Amino acid sequence: MLENDQNSDTLIFQLCDTIKTVILTSSKPTLSEYELIKMLQSDQYNTLSKLRFDQSEQLFQLHFLIFHSLYKLQQTLLDEKIGYLEISPLNITLTPYKENESNELTFSHNTKIAQYYLNIENLKNTTKQEIDQLLLSFWKTFISPDKHLESLKVLELTAPVSYDEIKIQYKKLASKHHPDKGGTKEKAQQINQAMATLNSIYKNRNLASIK
Template structure:
């Protein structure tokens, strides 16, 4: 989408317009790129190279997604599937208990204190905890978390994992202003996941 958004539209409504135009869904990365190309004023208008900018952009988008999901569900219009790899509007089905179950991610993203109180140091610690868990024998779970994938919520295979890997490399490659350290972490996670899903 190259047209600018109406600046009075809330972020959730801008996202809804994009998802309506993409029945197969969009990845988080695609959604953010389309919001930026539409001159969305609700997310930072900065390159996603700085870890804190990346975190804040991600948080704002997911906060809007969870609010939108509740609104669409309450209006019985649609179910919004939320995953970093595929954000998609699905038909509303009465009796689906998905929204009534406790969802820690929903709670996290709807609490704006988490946005305000997370510093660049906190983001660094999240990355560092990846390596701690790796060395502690939780390598598969740590790698999936880094890739923002969950094998209990979605059927994962190497095709899906490689697609996510390419997205992350594209975002964090040093030639595009990313950090070598982050790229090495992504490559290590891919090596681990290839062992488990090959």
């Protein structure tokens, strides 16, 4: 964990500033949390190089600081009339600002998840047992990002893609490759396993365990 509040405040300021630069200059319209972290760790930005992530506490700290910074940045971008920042582990997207939508888009700060991440005390007070539970349900994409991409490939999809689109494509392929319709058992199993993996990732992406 960070050694003191001053270190935490300094890192959060740096993260907000760097993440803003990344989002505004990225050639990709959508970033996943994993992609964002990799960019922050790169030589170009070198923002997270001094942090260690070899234990669950450090991994949780990383995730919490990223989301704390994203939710702070979400309000900043709205105040500056730049746009609305959509935030989820698999979908960090900046939507251009529209004057008539500004009031509607401020709702995010009122959600339980946003309140959780905006309260920096949760970084200090979350117990190891709670951390392990959150990481188990939430960080599958970070720990094994290839599983997410491989599963999409089996379903003949590429990121970014919505959960609804995944379900539609799964039903289509499951019907097409069903053994009773001339498909093979092996292919059907691959499709089912890919969907099971994606179900696990997408259904847990909003940290449903936070009450």
